[in-house]
Amino acid sequence: GENVEQHPSTLSVQEGDSAVIKCTYSDSASNYFPWYKQxxxxxxxxxxxxxxxxxEKKDQRIAVTLNxxxxxxSLHITETQPEDSAVYFCAASRTHGQNxxxxxxxxxxxxx
Amino acid sequence: DAGITQSPRHKVxxxxxxxxxxxxxxxxxxxxxxxxxxxxxxxRLIHYSYxxxxxxxxxxxxxxxxxxSKTEDFLLTLESATSSQTSVYFCxxxxxxxxGAKTxxxxxxxxxxxx
Numbered sequence: 001g002e003n004v005e006q007h008p009s010t011l012s013v014q015e016g017d018s019a020v021i022k023c024t025y026s027d028s029a030s031n032y033f034p035w036y037k038q039x040x041x042x043x044x045x046x047x048x049x050x051x052x053x054x055x056e057k058k059d060q061r062i063a064v065t066l067n068x069x070x071x072x073x074s075l076h077i078t079e080t081q082p083e084d085s086a087v088y089f090c091a092a093s094r095t096h097g098q099n100x101x102x103x104x105x106x107x108x109x110x111x112x
Numbered sequence: 113d114a115g116i117t118q119s120p121r122h123k124v125x126x127x128x129x130x131x132x133x134x135x136x137x138x139x140x141x142x143x144x145x146x147x148x149x150x151x152x153x154x155x156r157l158i159h160y161s162y163x164x165x166x167x168x169x170x171x172x173x174x175x176x177x178x179x180x181s182k183t184e185d186f187l188l189t190l191e192s193a194t195s196s197q198t199s200v201y202f203c204x205x206x207x208x209x210x211x212g213a214k215t216x217x218x219x220x221x222x223x224x225x226x227x
Contacts, residue, residue, distance in 0.1 A: 006154075034215065034216075036218075041221075042220060042221070043116075043202055043218035043219050043220050043221050044155070044202070044218045045218070046215060046216075046217065049215065089154055089155065093214070099157055099160075099170065099171075100155075100157070100216060102154035102155040102156075103154055104152055104153060104154045105154050
């Protein structure tokens, strides 16, 4: 089955700097990769996703890149702000599969 | 939280007692999921449903059962709670997108403590 690894487990950056979180997956049939942000005491919120027919996707300060050959994808946050502090999860799924397999999460702290 | 409510939001129970958690959606989405979240494990799928009365097991289904008698409600039951089932439980819903992948949206979670 699919296995998703995520690094780093914790990340601290200064406000205004960039943050990068990386995930690798094992199932070459996976072709949908969402990213979720979870704030304390809340459920995960979808922030961006990418499908395998696209190499990069951007939404304001957030971007995701995908390398299908190497089976890894990354979340990039530019100009970080204190409100970006949260736990971020990546996931992988087959287009017509039922299961999302999640990475273990990255705790991002943006220091003012 | 995408029209998803979970009840109760917090529960403390004793080992051996039955517990039922409820997920209710107002989005009329076909698919519903139950996950548990534990430190270091991310989110792990317990059971999911692809329609009324249609359910299947996920990665960590032992000790859990589910039922879906209406589109809007998905119940998770712990027949006899154990301390290892202390966790935060999240419900999610999804509908097939035009691209075929099923984007999932999560509820606010239920924190369960089994003493």
